[in-house]
Amino acid sequence: MTPAWGDLATLVGRILLAALFLGGAAQKAIDPSAVEALLAIRGLPTALVWPALAFNLLAGLALVLGxxxxxxxxxxxxxxxxxxxFHWIPGDPWQMSIFVKNWAIAGGCLILAAHGAGRYALRP
Structure with a gap:
């Protein structure tokens, strides 16, 4: 049984996760060079920054709206x-922190995938 505050917590959680992806979209739009550099290091086309931006933007909006x-x-x-x-660089503690954070965010997304949008959504 979901506690009385569960739907509100789900909404806030969706918004907080969405903020990360919407911020990522904005960052890619304003200065794509950082992502392009990570792509280039891995031998991938730097133009992949644009579909990543679109995915971040659309997914973030979907989470906010439910x-x-x-x-x-x-x-x-x-x-x-x-x-x-892209952040698996064992000699760089900052990149390793981002690596671990990505997995933590993935975990939060999996919980959201399992439990859904909650009551406060366009499509609960």
């Missing part, structure tokens, strides 16, 4: 798992 939350959260968990690999 649309297709289970599917979006599952996709975001996979996205976090894959993008964590």
């Amino acid at each position: 649309v297709a939350v289970r599917t979006v959260a599952l996709a975001l968990a996979g996205y976090c798992a894959v993008t964590s690999l």
Whole structure:
């Protein structure tokens, strides 16, 4: 049974997770060079920054609005798992911190995928 505050906590959690992805979209739009550098180091086309930006933006908006939350959260968990690999640089503590944070965010997204949007959503 969900406690009385559970739906509100789910809404706040969705917004906080969405803020991360919306901020990532804004960061990619304002200065794509950091992501392009990470892509280039891995031998990937730097143009992948643009689909990543679009995904971050659309997924973030979906979480805020509560649309297709289970599917979006599952996709975001996979996205976090894959993008964590860009930060696997054992000699750099800052990058390793980002690596671990990506997995923690993936965990939060998996919980959201399992439990859904809650009551406060366009499509609960």
